[in-house]
Amino acid sequence: MKTHGAGTLRAADVGTEVTLAGWVGRRRDHGGVVFVDLRDASGIVQVVLNPDDAPASEQELSSLRMEYCISISGLVHLRPDDMANPELPTGEVEVVANTMTVLSPSETLPFQIDDRIEVDEARRLQYRYLDLRRPSMTENLRARSKVIRAMRNVMDDLGFMEVETPTLIASTPEGARDMLVPSRLRKGNFYALPQSPQLFKQLLMIGGVERYYQVARCYRDEDLRADRQLEFTQLDFEGSFWGQEDVLATLEAISTRVTKDLRGIDVDQPFPRLTWHQAMERYGTDKPDIRFDMQITDLSDVFAETGFKAFSGVLASGGSIRGINAGALGLSRSGLDGLSARAQELGAKGLVWMVTEDDGGFRSPVAKFLSETELEEISTASAAEPGDVVLIVADETQTVLEVLGQIRLEVGQPDGHDELAYLFVVDFPVFERNEDGDFVALHHPFTAPVDVREMSEDPGHAISKAYDLVLNGSELGSGSVRIHDPAVQAKVFETLGISDEDAERRFGWFLEALRYGTPPHAGFAIGIDRLVAILQNAPNIREVIPFPKTQTGADPLTGSPSRVDDDQLRELGVEVRPAVMAEWAVDEAAGD
């Protein structure tokens, strides 16, 4: 039906007889000659419909409208002198049609197919099939495809085998909320959709696969965000007889290949590394954006003897005082005070700003409370140049780090849009405490501790063989060396407060598997949606997902999630709770 892609035609094709098919992007009707920007998946080319060539009846030519699906045949011409369009890759040529057929007319669209117009996202999702015609969306889908292809190529080159794992699995209520699917054959029982293929890929290692990967759809029933959807896609991989370095080297191979294929950028290897502790101390987060420096400096020692009550009090109660040199922010007095307000909003008692004067002194509301020595030491410790703004927070150490880390992101200016700063964060703690003070696994409970004895004796400080891949301040994924020793696995469950019976009931099948010669193994999962979004400079992952959900988990196009017939529920042995039915009744009454 077509011989060429519209966007592929170049000066070299001049003189070629082509048949094209696509959509009318723009129509410029001069009463006689009609120009059409013909758009297909490959791009756009100008088609000239001249009544003198009789490609169609004059009535048909004048009735062409935007987004009509048409096909044309004609000759590729070089455009007349001075009429090339440098904005288009095909701008040097045009196709002079000798036939034109309307394949499928279009009603007036609910919005225009135009990258320059920002349409309400609910409307875009309701008509996603039209939204996808926008060149930026076409490009995002293509980029996603390229990324996945690059990943598969690397994995194949490295000898990995793609294996599919089930998506109807047993629920293991731990971590995120499971998506549940009722079973008809076993009424009252439920499958869960996987949060990740974690345990299955470990079973594959026990099964002797050695090198596994999968482009895996994962599900987590938690609230949505710009970088979180209910379902998302990971490149999941695992290797036997592997340790941390093998995984990190593989991640470098994948990331550099993807970046090269998609953006043509050569990323330096090896990627920089920070320990989790270093990341927290220097950037106040476990996913630092290292496109700019602006590290957090500990100023507690500077104020050890201070007479400034706000600072001495914090130190006396075991907190710390830290600051960042935010550089020349060019903010007014009220702008600087705004930063203090922002710090309070983020949970700090306050924030002190100090503007460096030309003579090296400071202009600051608190300068008069600080000694000459203290001021000098602040200046030295933060390497402040004239004009630089030093921001200081004094509070509990964790609060100080979190607040400064966030302020850093808000005042920091990444140098270039195109810069891609990959980073490994390693040596994560094994456990963290939840709000009740109990230990919970920071990564997941199948993560190997660096030292089992240390883990038992001082779980709060134990380090695990877990690592993250970070890109421009976003967590792209996590991985770890897994536990292959059933005794260690039991120890971890014990520390987590999971009883033997509980562990047996929930993970017994897995604990048993570990007992049959489990190879040491390690792996990782990369969030593909997040990676593609960053590489495409997209503001959220919905832009790189063809049919995403809104923030309330709905699809405005198909109307999911939706209620189902009583018959369907009866077959499943499932009933909607009366309280929920009552809410429906209220909604319906309000709707009438």
Next chain:
RNA sequence: GGGGGCGUGGUGAAGUCUGGAGUUCACGCCGGCCUGUCAAGCCGGAGGUCGCGGGUUCAAAUCCCGUCGCUCCCGCCA
């Protein structure tokens, strides 16, 4: 569960703070003119229950209360 932003012809925006006739701009749509434009141009036209409900007022897009939707964030996301 909590906090912020947004909701105005088909689309995007201004108008809302400080109440006074559905006012304005661009695109699209309909009709007309136009044979080299490229976000074509020119002329004319149609199109809106200002998300929804209630309140205050002589008068509400505008103020107040509630509610729904979208979005950003916190909690949550082993």
